Amino acid sequence: MRNEQQNKKYIYTYVHHVDEYDLCRMEMRAFFNHDSKSNFIISNVEVDPSRSPFIEDRLEVLVEENSIDNLKKIIEHFKVDAKTFKVVCLNTFEIGNTKKIPQSERRLIERELGLLIEGEPDLDHPEVIFGLILLDDTWYFGIHSKSESIWRKHLHKPHSYSTALSTRVARAVANIAVPRPQNIHAIDPCCGIGTVIIEALSMGIKIEGRDMNHFVCQGSRENIAYFGLQGKITLGPISEVTQHYDVAIIDLPYNLFTHATREDQFDIIKHARRIADKVVIVSIETIDDLIADAGLVILDRCMAKKQRFLRQILLCK
Known part of the structure; x- marks a missing residue:
């Protein structure tokens, strides 16, 4: 069994659409400082799996062995602090090079391990869920956390625009x-109807929004309140911001749907650099020249698709 004093090890499984591959990997790099092609x-690094729209499961590894028989020998002496538990096998789909384990085999393994653990099994409302996963001929056993798709709840807000970012x-x-x-402390100074604000607030991120349109600001406030969240939305352009923030999130106005020119976009980027140490920019156009002219450096980037829209996500400093 892994020494409690050693660094914890977590295994995260991912599920996403093929169009989300690049965005998912950029989020991985933000969370873990590296990504995985699998x-x-x-x-x-410990991350709440419900934060990501792509994470399916998280396993906090307690035991790892090269055979199920060796794992069973350790599990025999495993004691549960909680009153009730259950065991789930996470190989419900192909993970890396490891094929899906058929349901009948998974249920048999879960039952055999459950019988070895000292404690009271409860399949319906267990206090702790133990997970088991096979990866590249190694069995991992530990505490399982299932991701909750909180972002799905935010699809049904009172106000929405077809051109707004998807909740994912x-x-x-x-x-x-x-x-x-x-x-x-973050700011979204072109927050629109608050799509990013809602996701950030729901994850405990301290963020405030701002927009130049009075009706948009009101719509954003109503959307935030609809989900029981609390956030500050201020009316006014980014040029009027005097406070400094750790990060700014900028979904640039689109030329196709607004009167924003490249000069307007540059002005927004320039002020974003002024008010924040780090800037994440979303754009439907290539704006590398504007970012460089504003004195920012692109640290990471990806492409994100939504129907016919292709957006660039740029992490700048």
Whole structure:
């Protein structure tokens, strides 16, 4: 069994659409400082799986063995602090090079391990869920956490625009901007109806919004309140912001739908650099020249698709 004093090890499994591959990897890099070409990643960084729109499961590894028989020998001496538990096998789909384990085999393994653990099994409302996963001929056993798709609830808000970011993209953008929320203060100075604001607030990120349109600001406030969240939305342009922030998230106005010119976009980027240490920019156009002229450097980037829209996500400093 892994020594409690050693660094913890977590296994995260991922599920996403093929169009979300690049965005998912950029979010991975924000969370873990590296990414994985496969649909799982192993890291000593703890992330709430419900934060990501792409994470399916998280396993906090307690035991790892090269055979199920060796794992069973350790499990025999495993004691549960909680009153009730259950065991689930996470190989419900192909993970990396490891094929899906058929349901009948998974149920048999779960039952055999459950019988070895000292404690009271409860399949319906267990206090702790133990997870088991096979990856590349190694069995991992530990505490399982299932991701909750909180972003789905935010699809049904009172006010929405067809050109706004999807809730999945907005959630990933918020994570890229603020992977670790503690002591971080963020701003979305072109917040629109609050799609990014809602995702960020729901994850405990300290963020405030701003927009030049009075009706948009009101719509954003109503959307935030609809989900029981509390956030400050201010009317006015980014040029009037005097406070300094750790990070700014900028979904640039689109020339196709607004009167914003490249000069207007440059002005927004320039002020974003003035008010924040780090800037995440969403754009439907290539704006590398504007970013460079504003004195920012692109640290990471990806493409995100939504129907016919192709957006660039740029992490700048």
